[in-house]
Amino acid sequence: MTWSNWAGTANATPLRVHRPRSTAEIAEVVHGITEAGHRVRAQGSGHSFTAIAAADSDALDLTGWTGIERADLETNRVTVRSGTTLRDLNAALDQLGLAMTNLGDIDAQTISGAISTGTHGTGARFGGIATQIAALELVLADGSVVTCSADERPDLFHAARVGLGALGVISTVTVQCEPSFVLSAQERPEPLEQVLDGFDEFAADNDHFEFYWFPYGSKALVKRNNRLPLDAERKPLSRLRQFVDYELTENVGLSAYCRLGRAMPKVVRPLGRVVANLLSAREYSDLSHRVFVTHRGVRFVESEYAVPRESLHDVLAELRAFVPRLQNPVTFPVEVRVAAADDIWLSTANGRDSAYIAIHQFVGMPYREYFDAFAAIAGQVGGRPHWGKMHDLDASVLRTRYPHFDDFLRVRKECDPAGTFANTHLDRVLGPA
Numbered sequence: 331m332t333w334s335n336w337a338g339t340a341n342a343t344p345l346r347v348h349r350p351r352s353t354a355e356i357a358e359v360v361h362g363i364t365e366a367g368h369r370v371r372a373q374g375s376g377h378s379f380t381a382i383a384a385a386d387s388d389a390l391d392l393t394g395w396t397g398i399e400r401a402d403l404e405t406n407r408v409t410v411r412s413g414t415t416l417r418d419l420n421a422a423l424d425q426l427g428l429a430m431t432n433l434g435d436i437d438a439q440t441i442s443g444a445i446s447t448g449t450h451g452t453g454a455r456f457g458g459i460a461t462q463i464a465a466l467e468l469v470l471a472d473g474s475v476v477t478c479s480a481d482e483r484p485d486l487f488h489a490a491r492v493g494l495g496a497l498g499v500i501s502t503v504t505v506q507c508e509p510s511f512v513l514s515a516q517e518r519p520e521p522l523e524q525v526l527d528g529f530d531e532f533a534a535d536n537d538h539f540e541f542y543w544f545p546y547g548s549k550a551l552v553k554r555n556n557r558l559p560l561d562a563e564r565k566p567l568s569r570l571r572q573f574v575d576y577e578l579t580e581n582v583g584l585s586a587y588c589r590l591g592r593a594m595p596k597v598v599r600p601l602g603r604v605v606a607n608l609l610s611a612r613e614y615s616d617l618s619h620r621v622f623v624t625h626r627g628v629r630f631v632e633s634e635y636a637v638p639r640e641s642l643h644d645v646l647a648e649l650r651a652f653v654p655r656l657q658n659p660v661t662f663p664v665e666v667r668v669a670a671a672d673d674i675w676l677s678t679a680n681g682r683d684s685a686y687i688a689i690h691q692f693v694g695m696p697y698r699e700y701f702d703a704f705a706a707i708a709g710q711v712g713g714r715p716h717w718g719k720m721h722d723l724d725a726s727v728l729r730t731r732y733p734h735f736d737d738f739l740r741v742r743k744e745c746d747p748a749g750t751f752a753n754t755h756l757d758r759v760l761g762p763a
C-alpha cells in the first residue's frame with residue numbers, strides 16, 4: 331500500500347507494514363527485521379514535509395499502540411504510548427488536570443513523531459516539545475528494550491529525544507507535565523516595522539510571542555499568548571467567531587486567495603499588500619492547548635530554519651529584500667517564533683537561544699527558487715533546518731551546524747550497528763549508517 335505524507339511531498343510503498351500493539355510486539359518485529367537484514371521506519375502521523383518517515387522496506391504502524399500507560403500525580407509525569415497523537419494526549423491530560431508546557435501550531439502529530447524531528451512552538455523562556463520529555467523507552471535494533479533519562483544512559487537521552495527515528499523505535503514517552511493552565515491570547519495586525527523594532531521586548535514580555543509577515547504587505551499578524559492560572563476567568567471565542575475568524579478568513583479565505591494566485595500569479599502581489607489588513611483583532615482565553623493549537627485546512631509546503639536569536643533581523647532583512655525579486659510570487663506568510671537554548675544534541679535550539687523563521691508556499695505553486703534562496707540566507711548565520719521540514723542539506727553541512735553531530739553518530743552506531751533504522755533520507759542527512 332502506498333504511503334504519502336500530509337503535504338504530498340513524500341511517498342513510499344513499504345514491502346511490509348507491521349502493526350504491533352505492545353512493546354513486546356515492537357521488539358519481536360524489530361528483532362526479526364534486523365535478523366533479515368531489512369530496514370524499518372516507525373511512522374507517526376505523516377506530518378513531516380520531508381521523506382524522513384518514508385520506509386524503504388518495512389514500516390511500523392503504531393496506531394494500535396496509543397493511550398496513557400501511567401500517570402504520577404506527585405511529579406506530574408505521564409507515560410504515554412508512542413503512537414498517541416498530541417490531540418489525544420491533550421484530551422487525556424485535561425482529565426488529569428495536567429497540561430504540556432508548550433506546543434506547536436497543530437496537534438495531529440504523534441508524541442514520538444513530534445519529538446523525533448524537534449517540533450516546537452514559541453516562547454523565549456521555553457524549549458520545544460522534546461525539552462518536556464523526562465524519559466524514553468526504546469526498542470533497539472537487536473530487539474532489546476532500554477530506558478533512558480537524564481540519570482540513566484544520559485548519552486542516549488541526549489541523542490534520542492530528537493532522534494530522527496535513527497536510534498530505535500520509541501515505545502513509550504514520559505512527559506513532564508504541569509498543572510492545567512489558561513492562556514490569554516491577543517492577536518492583531520500591526521505594522522511590520524513596529525513589530526521588528528520591538529521584537530526583543532515583545533519576546534521578553536510575553537510568554538509565547540510570534541508573528542506572521544505577509545510578503546508584499548507592510549503589516550504582520552502578531553500573536554501574544556500569556557499564561558494565567560487555571561482559575562482565571564476564561565473567555566473562549568464563540569463558535570461563530572471561531573468559524574468566521576479561523577475557518578472562513580484563515581482557511582476558506584486563504585484557500586481562495588491561494589487558488590486564485592495559483593491560477594493567476596499576477597494578482598498575488600497586489601492582493602498580498604492588503605491581505606493582512608483583512609484580519610481582525612481578537613482577544614480570548616481558554617485552556618492552554620485550545621489556544622496553542624489551530625486548524626490548518628489549506629495544504630502548503632514549508633521550510634524552516636532556526637537561527638541564533640541575534641541574527642533574526644539580518645536574516646529577515648535579506649529575505650524581505652529577496653522576496654520581491656522572486657520570479658514566482660509567494661501566497662503564504664512567513665512565521666517567526668522563538669525558543670530558549672537547550673542541551674539536546676540534534677535540537678535546532680541546541681546551545682543557543684533561537685529564532686525560528688518558517689517560509690511556506692501553497693501546494694502546486696513553484697517554491698524552489700524561494701526555498702533555495704532562504705536556505706542560502708539562513709546558512710550564512712549557521713541556520714539549522716527543522717528536521718521535519720524541507721531542505722537539501724546533507725551530513726557534511728549539518729555536521730558543521732551541530733556541535734554534537736558526531737556524538738549523535740557514535741550513539742547511533744552503538745544502538746543500530748547495521749543500519750536497521752536508516753532510510754534514504756537519513757542516508758543523506760546523517761550519512762550512511
Ligand SMILES: Cc1cc2nc3c(=O)[nH]c(=O)nc-3n(C[C@H](O)[C@H](O)[C@H](O)COP(=O)(O)OP(=O)(O)OC[C@H]3O[C@@H](n4cnc5c(N)ncnc54)[C@H](O)[C@@H]3O)c2cc1C
Binds near residue numbers: 371494496499
Ligand atoms: C500543518 C502542519 C503544521 C506543523 N506545525 C509545526 C509547528 O508548529 N512546529 C514544528 O516544529 N513543526 C510543525 N510541523 C512539523 C511536524 O510537527 C513534524 O514534522 C513532526 O515530526 C510530525 O510528526 P508525525 O507524528 O507526523 O511524525 P512523522 O512525520 O510521521 O515522522 C517523523 C519522524 O519521527 C519518527 N518516528 C515516529 N514515530 C516514532 C517512534 N515511535 N519511534 C521512533 N521514531 C519515530 C519517524 O520515523 C520520522 O523519522 C507541522 C507540520 C504540518 C504538516
